[in-house]
Each structure stands twice: as structure tokens, then as C-alpha cells.
Amino acid sequence: MFLAxxxxxxxxPVLLxxxxxxxGWMWDSLKERLRTDYAVLIPDLPGHGRSADEPYVSHAATVDELARMLAEAAPGRPATVVGFSLGAQLAIQLASEHPDFVAQVIVVSAQAEPLPLTGLTLAMLSASAPLARKRWFARLQARQLFIPPHLMEDYITTSTGITKATLLAAxxxxxxxxxxxxxxxxPGRALVLAGRRERRLMRDSARAIHGALPGSELEIVDDSGHGIPLQRPVWFTDRVAELLRRG
Structure with missing residues (x-):
């Protein structure tokens, strides 16, 4: 797995x-804010970006690799882990299974309730997978994630480079x-975020994640959809920096 x-x-250490x-390019704004005072670790997850040649297998395999990465990059120094969407699920699993490596976690827009008819959804996704390699389709998808214009080419390159196997597995x-x-x-601190304009499933998931961990914080972010770090980069960067100062 590629690590910057x-x-x-x-x-x-701060793991994004x-x-x-x-x-990993989605964290450029946050990276620039933190890099003076923190060791910022930004992997490209399997099947994505500069790890595109390493297919995504499972959350479990990815979390094990992330734990090994932290052990090598920041030995004896538990990290703050910030995760978005898929990465937020991985952050939860990493904190749950390897708490010695995680001091605190920021969970952004993690789905925590399995969807019914997953098989049907994946079958439809498999049939439409060739569209993911089309630039026009990638541009449509980018709107859902609030990709800013200066990162559009990075998104299109990443999106069109994801294989069908990685897409279905992830x-x-x-x-x-x-x-x-x-x-x-x-045992660490946790902040759980979701956008008020996200699907109800995502807001319910955020409440479930918060409710299951005593002492965690929950914030439903106004005027935000599924893409808080990219939709509201200044607010999000300030929020992360504040939590790090408190920590």
C-alpha cells in the first residue's frame, strides 16, 4: 500500500x-494545515490512486495492513485517525481491533447499518462498472462528493483507474x-460527524456509532452532504485542528 x-x-502521528x-489527494487541505506540527500519514488504500495495482480484498485485510504501517511509521506513538466514508469504517475497525495504535478517531460519514438486498445492488453495480471508466460519468459522480475544480483531474484519474474487482470488493x-x-x-476519544443533508441512513449510522461508544462526541453538520472534508474544507480543517489541540 502506498504511503505518503x-x-x-x-x-x-495523524493517519488520514x-x-x-x-x-490520498482528498486530504491536501488538511495536510497543509497539519504538516508543521504533526507526522501526517496518508495512504492510498488498495485499488485506489497509487495503490491501484493492489486490489481491494476486504476491510479486515486492509486494517491489518494499516496496523503494520502504523507500527513501522510511528512505533510506540498512538495516532489520531481521521476517516471518511469507506475510510471511516476502516478507522472504526482499526480503533476497535488495534486500540494500542489509535489515540483518538474522527469518523466522518460512516455507514454502520448493512443494507438489505446487497447482492442485487452489487449485481447492478457490476453491470454498470464499465461506466466508471468514462470521464463524463466520473464528472457526474464527482458532484456527489463535492470534488472541487482543482482536484477534478485527480478524481477522474483515480476513478477511471479502479478495477471492477476492487469496486465490487470495496x-x-x-x-x-x-x-x-x-x-x-x-478507550480513546472519538468524534463522529455526518452531514445534515446526507441520506437518513448515514445520520442514523452516526447516531448508532456514537451511541455504542460511551464518551464519544456526535455532530450533525449543517449545510453538508456526503463529502464534508471536500465540501467544507476550512470548517473541517479547523475542527480537526481543534480536536488535536484538545488532545
Whole structure:
């Protein structure tokens, strides 16, 4: 898995996990804000961006690789983990299964209730997969994630480079995700975010994630859809920086 590192190597580590269909470039604004004071670690998840030649297999395999990555990049220094959408599910699973590596977690727009008829959804996705390689289709999808103009070419390159196998594996894992049984025992701090304009499922998921972890914080963000870090980059960057200062 490709990993980009920014900032002082011995500073407190911050691990940024992107969503499905995008890559580490989605964190450019946050990276620039944090890189002076933190060791910012930004992987391209399997099947995405500069890890496109490594197919996405499962959440479990990806989390194990992320844990190994933290052990090598920041030994003995638990990280703040920020995850969006697919990356937010991975952040929850990483914190639940490897709490020694995670000091606190920011969960942004994570689905935590499995959808019914997942098989049918994946069959429809499989049939339409060739569209993902079309620039015009990628531009339509970009609107749903609030991709800004200066990142549009990065998005199109990433989106059109995702294989059908990775698409089905990542989306399937996303749709079937449930909270790990060890999530309520995570000892670190957690902030759970969802946009008020997201689907009700996403807001309900945010409440379920918060409700399952005593002491966590929940914030439903006004005027935001599914794409808070890209839709409201200044607000989001300030919010993350604030949590890091408190920590």
C-alpha cells in the first residue's frame, strides 16, 4: 500500500483514510494545515490512486495492513485517525481491533447499518462498472462528493483507474459493514460527524456509532452532504485542528 508521509517524523502521528473512489489527494487541505506540527500519514488504500495495482480484498485485510504501517511509521506513538466514508469504517475497525495504535478517531460519514438486498445492488453495480471508466460519468459522480475544480483531474484519474474487482470488493464491504463488537471498549476519544443533508441512513449510522461508544462526541453538520472534508474544507480543517489541540 502506498504511503505518503509529511511533517516531522517524530511528531504526533495523524493517519488520514480516504473514501472509496478517491485517494490520498482528498486530504491536501488538511495536510497543509497539519504538516508543521504533526507526522501526517496518508495512504492510498488498495485499488485506489497509487495503490491501484493492489486490489481491494476486504476491510479486515486492509486494517491489518494499516496496523503494520502504523507500527513501522510511528512505533510506540498512538495516532489520531481521521476517516471518511469507506475510510471511516476502516478507522472504526482499526480503533476497535488495534486500540494500542489509535489515540483518538474522527469518523466522518460512516455507514454502520448493512443494507438489505446487497447482492442485487452489487449485481447492478457490476453491470454498470464499465461506466466508471468514462470521464463524463466520473464528472457526474464527482458532484456527489463535492470534488472541487482543482482536484477534478485527480478524481477522474483515480476513478477511471479502479478495477471492477476492487469496486465490487470495496462497495460490498462498505454495504455489509457493522460495528465491531469491541468498538464500545475503545478507550480513546472519538468524534463522529455526518452531514445534515446526507441520506437518513448515514445520520442514523452516526447516531448508532456514537451511541455504542460511551464518551464519544456526535455532530450533525449543517449545510453538508456526503463529502464534508471536500465540501467544507476550512470548517473541517479547523475542527480537526481543534480536536488535536484538545488532545
Amino acid at each position: 508521509s509529511h511533517g516531522p517524523r517524530d511528531a504526533p 483514510l480516504h473514501g472509496g473512489g478517491v485517494a 462497495v460490498g464491504a462498505n454495504l455489509r459493514f457493522t460495528l465491531p463488537g469491541t468498538w464500545p471498549a475503545f
